[in-house]
Amino acid sequence: MKRHRQRGVGVAAGLLIFFAALVAYASTGPKIAVDKRQHDFGQVWEDAQLECVFTVTNQGDEELVIRHVKTT
Template identity: 45%
Template structure:
């Protein structure tokens, strides 16, 4: 009986000691909280959270399928610095709304714009692409489309012979 009381006393005392040391630690400065106050870190964390939420929203949405009218748009011969436009038509071939969550270009000289809302089953919308090449030579740029499809990523291209 004395042994059991002794061990119970040690456990209670150990728990109290641990609780006291934990209280002391919360009063000390927390390097994680100090880093979170840095505006650049806060922005990076907010961006990462937004991307994660978008990914979760896509995963929660039912997957569908899409068809794009062409894989490559060839501008042919164009001049350096000229402003060129093309359109990729996206059709929802599935039975759930198609959500294009992101459309990114591989280079700053290429500027795609995506439809803002979902594309209903059987309907189409457009991805407009601006292309303003910086220098002469053969040029090929990719546009990466992220959507609630399988696979999630689809890549189309624009190319030109820049004079």
């Protein structure tokens, strides 16, 4: 009887560790998604006002912080 109880405790502990690792793995953190990576306006006139919108979303489960944006 004692042997079965020890085995049951061992199995329960193993399952607990497995599910804890699974939950930790499922937590993805922030994940950036952008609708397009670049946009080329082609040839434009001097002093022309142009606009392009990039939609940025966070598909992760934690806060996404954008610290730096670079344009060319």
